[in-house]
Amino acid sequence: MTPTVSSRERWDVVVAGAGPAGLAVAAACATRGLRVALVAPHLRPWHQTYCLWADELDAAATALRGPAGGPALGVRYPETVVRTSSGQRSLGRGYARLHNDVVHGLLLDQFATGGGVSLPGTVTSVTEDAVGQQVTLTDGTALTAGLVVDARGGGPGSAxxxxxxxxxxxxxxxxxxxxxxxxxxxxxxxxxxxxxxxxxxxxxxxxxxxxxxxxxxxxxxxxxxxxxxxxxxxxxxxxxxxxxxxxxxxxxxxLDAAVRRGAGVPVGAAAGLVHPATGYSVATSLRTGSVVADAVQAGADAAAVRALVRGARRRATLGLFALGREVLLGLDEEQTDTFFSTFFTLPPSAWNAYLDTGSPPSAVAATMWRVARALPPAGRRSLATGVVRAARPRRAGGT
The missing domain is CATH 3.30.70 (Alpha-Beta Plaits)
Structure with missing residues (x-):
């Protein structure tokens, strides 16, 4: 049964979208005592296969479950291997696959226990006035909130x-x-x-x-x-x-979808937080919930929350990753094999930094430089060609 809401009600937070980022934000806000409305077409468990590093799963489990424990949030693979023409290599870092039903159920339970209200539907517009941020649904329902979190995903992208x-x-x-x-x-x-x-x-x-x-x-x-x-x-x-x-x-x-613009605060893919060169996002999405909730609880406005989610440092890091994506786009099979043969010979701290959107731009730039220096001459020429091509303006997409 759909709950009845009054247009005169004011919510602390309205979340549009119930993917990992949206549901993580909604649950975290509700557990902190904030009045939260979650708008999504449905609340069924996610069907995609979501993977992340085992240490990222451990961090998510600690953040989401706290000390109470409970069912495992995913399955761990103690060894992660890469195979290139130079041979098979163990990366020395465990991998993990999310148990979607467990994580989804945990977040949904936290949301409901905290008093969150879910509304089936789709958000069509987000505006802002002197009263607050206004959300309109396809059925005409209007909601007013101190903050609107946009977790409706990114655009199509050209890459x-x-x-x-x-x-x-x-x-x-x-x-x-x-x-x-x-x-x-x-x-x-x-x-x-x-x-x-x-x-x-x-x-x-x-x-x-x-x-x-x-x-x-x-x-x-x-x-x-x-x-x-x-x-x-x-x-x-x-x-x-x-x-x-x-x-x-x-x-x-x-991989190059434009960031959603407007009055709301985008999170997850809507904020361009899909790794532009690898496609990974779920670990970042699960981490976002507590960041947004703590900021809202402390009284941060939309601009301040937006800066936390996608501040200058993260934009710089994403820009470097986007450059890496453009380089990869121009490599053929042999060149790609050579690139990754070289990439995974770097110290784990170097390639780990390149795979995390939360890494400082200095660490990402250092990894890119180390890869370039370690490549054979033909690989360096391909890399240089890719960098030049990446510097040319494009009409579609963007990071």
């Missing part, structure tokens, strides 16, 4: 990461080492006789005994067609004698 995933049965030991997550394999899907877009194999064991395998295009403009990824993965499955267990998973992540 995308795409993947075709299959849950398979059969012997995958040669592809995904037991107990490990296969982070990147730039070798197995390649056909040396046929130049193709750079695509890597990604994989991990699932709770039901199947294995998720994905043919993934890290970044491409225009995006690599999903049927191309499907066909390359299916050829591998046929060669390895693997069978499909469930429906496929189709992934399309915009």
């Amino acid at each position: 995308q990461q795409r993947a075709w995933g299959e849950r398979v049965t059969g012997d995958v030991g040669a592809l995904v080492p037991s107990g490990s997550a296969l982070f990147m394999d730039w070798v197995t899907l390649r056909d040396p006789a046929t130049p193709q877009p750079p695509v890597f194999l990604y994989g991990m064991a699932l709770d039901d005994g199947t294995t998720l395998l994905e043919a993934t295009s890290l970044a491409a403009r225009p995006p690599v067609p999903l049927p191309h990824l499907r066909d390359r993965l299916h050829r591998l499955m046929a060669e390895a004698g693997l069978r499909t267990a469930e429906d496929p998973e189709r992934v399309a992540i915009p």
